[in-house]
Amino acid sequence: MSGAIRNIVVVGGGTAGWMTAAALAQTVGTRRYSITLVESEQIGTVGVGEATIPMILLFNKVLGLDEDVFIRETNATFKLGIEFVDWRRLGHRYFHPFGLYGADMDGVGFQHFWLRWARESGDWRYDAFNAETLAAADGRFMRTAPTPNLPKINYAFQFDAALYAAFLRRYAEARGVVRVEGKIAGVERDGESGHVSRLVLDDGRAIEGDFFVDCSGFRGLLIEETLGAGYDDWSRWLPCNRAAAMPCERAGELTPYTRATAREAGWQWRIPLQHRTGNGYVFCDAFIAEDEAVRRLGERLDGAAMADARILKFTAGRRRRSWIGNVLAIGLSSGFLEPLESTSIHLVQAAVAKLLTLFPKTGFDPIVVDKFNREMALEYEQVRDFIIAHYKVGERDDTPFWRWCRDMVPPDSLAQRLEVFRTRGEVLIDQKELFKETNWFAILAGQGLLPDDYHAVADTLSSEELRLRMGRIQAAINERVAGMPPHDVYLDKAGLLGAAARAARSVPV
Numbered sequence: 001m002s003g004a005i006r007n008i009v010v011v012g013g014g015t016a017g018w019m020t021a022a023a024l025a026q027t028v029g030t031r032r033y034s035i036t037l038v039e040s041e042q043i044g045t046v047g048v049g050e051a052t053i054p055m056i057l058l059f060n061k062v063l064g065l066d067e068d069v070f071i072r073e074t075n076a077t078f079k080l081g082i083e084f085v086d087w088r089r090l091g092h093r094y095f096h097p098f099g100l101y102g103a104d105m106d107g108v109g110f111q112h113f114w115l116r117w118a119r120e121s122g123d124w125r126y127d128a129f130n131a132e133t134l135a136a137a138d139g140r141f142m143r144t145a146p147t148p149n150l151p152k153i154n155y156a157f158q159f160d161a162a163l164y165a166a167f168l169r170r171y172a173e174a175r176g177v178v179r180v181e182g183k184i185a186g187v188e189r190d191g192e193s194g195h196v197s198r199l200v201l202d203d204g205r206a207i208e209g210d211f212f213v214d215c216s217g218f219r220g221l222l223i224e225e226t227l228g229a230g231y232d233d234w235s236r237w238l239p240c241n242r243a244a245a246m247p248c249e250r251a252g253e254l255t256p257y258t259r260a261t262a263r264e265a266g267w268q269w270r271i272p273l274q275h276r277t278g279n280g281y282v283f284c285d286a287f288i289a290e291d292e293a294v295r296r297l298g299e300r301l302d303g304a305a306m307a308d309a310r311i312l313k314f315t316a317g318r319r320r321r322s323w324i325g326n327v328l329a330i331g332l333s334s335g336f337l338e339p340l341e342s343t344s345i346h347l348v349q350a351a352v353a354k355l356l357t358l359f360p361k362t363g364f365d366p367i368v369v370d371k372f373n374r375e376m377a378l379e380y381e382q383v384r385d386f387i388i389a390h391y392k393v394g395e396r397d398d399t400p401f402w403r404w405c406r407d408m409v410p411p412d413s414l415a416q417r418l419e420v421f422r423t424r425g426e427v428l429i430d431q432k433e434l435f436k437e438t439n440w441f442a443i444l445a446g447q448g449l450l451p452d453d454y455h456a457v458a459d460t461l462s463s464e465e466l467r468l469r470m471g472r473i474q475a476a477i478n479e480r481v482a483g484m485p486p487h488d489v490y491l492d493k494a495g496l497l498g499a500a501a502r503a504a505r506s507v508p509v
Contacts, residue, residue, distance in 0.1 A: 004362050006033055009199065009209035011184065011222060013039035015161055016331025016348045017215035018168035019059070021177045023352045026063050028359060030176030037172070038199060038207055040183040050271045050278045051079060051258045051342040052156040054098050055434075059349045063171065068496055073167045074159035075274040075498040078141045078256045078487065080132040082341065084446060085261040089395045094446030095257070096341075097132035098154035100438050102473045106461075111441045112425055112454040113461075117470050120463060126445060129470075131477045140484035141256040150480045156342070158258060158271045158278075180207060187226045195326040196222060211360060214329040218336065223319055223329035230320035237388045237408060238316035239287075239401075240266045240338055244294045245280040245310045249303035256487040260340060264288065265401040267340065268300060274491070275500035277303055282338050287401040314338075318380040323369045328355060335380050340390060343383050346434065350379050379434070385414040386435045386443070393418065393447040418449070425451035 010021050021037045060070060070076070081097035088094070102110035110129070118124045127133045131151045135141060144153045173179060186200035198208040214222040223229045235241060250272070259270040266283035281297040288296075294309040318335030322328060330351040337343060354375055358368050392410050396402040410418070417427045417440070427440045444450075461469070484490075491497055 003210075005210040005360055007209045008033055008035045008211050008213065009207055010035070010037040010213045010215055011199070012215035012217060012331075012333070013037060013165060013169070013179075014215065014217070014331070015165050015168075015345060016333075017213075018165045018172060019345075019348050020213050020215060020330055020352055020355075021172040022063055022168045022175075023059070023356060025172050025175035025177050027356050035172075035177045036180055036207060036209070037177055038180045038182060038184065038201075040181060042183060050161050050273065051082075051158045051269075051339070052345050053342050053434075054154050054156045055346050055349060056156055059352075065171075068494070070167065071157070071159075071491075071496045072498045074157075074163045075500055076157045076159035076496075077254050077272055077274060077491070079156045079158050079258060079342075080136045080141065080153070080256050081258075083136065083257055083259045084390070085259060087260075087262045087267075087390060087394055087396070088446065088448045090398065094442075095127060095130075095133045095136060096439065096442045096446065097130045097136070098156065099130055099132040099151065101126060101441065102129040102470075103151075105469065106457050108455045108457045109426065109437050109441075111437070111451075112458040113466065113470070115425055115451060115454040116458045117466055120466070126441075128474060129477060131480050134477065134481045135484055136255070136257045138481065138484075139253055139255060139487050140481060141487040141490050142484040144480070147480075149476055151477055153480070153484075155256075158273060160273055160275075180205075184221060187222065189226070193325065196226065210326065212327045213355075214327055214333045215331050217332045218314060220319065220329060220333040222327045223322065223324065223333055227324045227327055229322070229324055229329070231315070232317045232320055233315055234317040234384060235315055237411060238338065238384070238391075239284040239404065240282045241313065241315055242285050242290060242293065243280050243282045243312040243314070243338070244290070244297050245278070245312065246294075246297055246301065246308070247276045247278055247306045248301040249306060250274075250276055251303035253486065254488050254491065258342065262396065262402075263296070264399045265293070268297065269339065270302075274498050276306060277301075282340070284401060287399070287404075316384075318377065321373050322351070322376045323372045326364055328372070330355070334376065337380065337383055337387060340387050341383070341435075343387075343434070347379065347383070350434075351376060381411075381413065382433050382435070385411060385417065386439070388414055389418070389440075389443055390447065393444055393449050395448060418444075421451060422449065423452055425454045 010017050017037055021035055024035050081095055083095050085093045104110055105113055114126055182201035184199050185202040187196055188198050190197045196212050198206045200206050212222055254272050261268045265287035269280045271278035279301055281293050283293045314336045316337055319329055322334045331348045354372055358372055388410055391405040397406050421427050421444055426437055
């Protein structure tokens with residue numbers, strides 16, 4: 001195709017579809033382009049990815065969203081990071097915060113100075129140098145303005161994915177996106193180019209388009225069923241292939257963090273929202289039966305179940321090509337990695353951002369398409385390695401599943417990172433990588449892997465100067481956390497409670 005692109009069709013709704021439609025409406029607009037989203041209420045969405053990472057703030061900023069309205073409309077809570085329970089070993093827990101540890105000093109990462117300081121002082125509590133970790137432990141939260149000498153509080157959100165999709169739908173339709181209700185019964189392609197030309201609905205209606213964005217979920221209606229992109233199966237490193245999801249009633253205070261608890265054949269998520277708590281058991285059916293996983297999940301809820309468990313089946317991996325011809329896949333149609341680090345929505349956001357950067361105004365340049373595919377492949381692979389590290393590094397060998405993880409041979413790319421971290425205290429990340437040195441440090445140290453050595457620059461300070469600097473950093477962090485109110489109180493006082501939470505305010509929680 002070499003003509004101008006005018007008609008954009010998004011196939012599928014849910015989080016991925018409406019994030020895509022909203023971003024397109026806000027950026028390229030609906031004056032020059034028609035943007036149509038086709039979805040069917042008869043086809044459910046996965047809708048369990050309720051936790052995010054701080055990059056979501058950038059997406060909301062691009063859309064120009066009022067954060068307070070967004071929080072109320074999605075029954076959102078704030079998130080400072082993820083608590084990992086029983087991952088390193090039974091009875092152990094650690095926290096992966098969004099913020100930095102300490103402060104970079106003399107051009108190298110704080111972890112190098114901390115490693116030297118810990119050896120000299122005998123105090124190995126690196127958590128004491130992170131404000132988000134300390135605030136989460138006390139159940140505190142506050143959005144902070146830039147303050148001299150006090151650390152910024154980094155955060156993301158935990159929200160109801162169905163409400164988020166509905167919120168974005170209203171946003172997109174207000175900006176000219178047209179939603180078409182209907183099930184797709186057929187896909188027609190141009191006989192010469194092979195491009196998708198139109199969709200045929202089960203009632204005979206036809207939706208024509210120049211550019212199609214496939215947000216159809218695991219099936220990949222266009223990218224896989226029509227164009228045969230192929231799939232890289234990563235289950236040899238990430239064997240979990242099922243998730244049982246079950247919401248329960250809210251119990252107790254709203255914790256400003258997500259919890260991931262390692263279980264006998266996988267792990268369980270806990271995501272506190274204003275009106276309920278999201279729960280799920282991600283597991284491998286080779287190590288536990290579905291009905292047994294559902295039973296154990298139900299027994300481990302901290303509130304009364306609000307629905308029966310929903311089983312999701314998946315294979316960890318990605319499409320070999322996310323963009324073929326005039327079809328680009330975003331979300332589950334592009335690939336799937338278990339939500340251990342809340343990256344599902346981020347991978348949608350990353351694909352949308354690359355789409356906007358490389359948007360095809362006239363035709364589909366193979367060089368541009370190849371660039372998108374390379375960058376998305378790398379994005380998935382880097383997140384994949386980070387998730388595998390949670391399973392590979394640690395001490396657990398108490399069940400067949402964890403013995404399998406212990407004996408698993410990791411990808412070469414991860415093995416190299418682990419070795420560099422062990423010997424040098426760093427992982428040599430690329431500038432554009434999602435997870436930075438501080439993220440890798442939090443996970444690897446939390447799992448029990450501490451470096452044998454640190455950067456030479458950390459030896460340039462005298463012991464007394466190092467002690468003074470570490471003391472000043474720790475004092476500033478403690479001061480910041482001490483000034484933060486409880487998370488529940490902050491939501492209430494800031495007027496951020498959604499309709500469901502406001503209705504329940506008279507009921508003790």
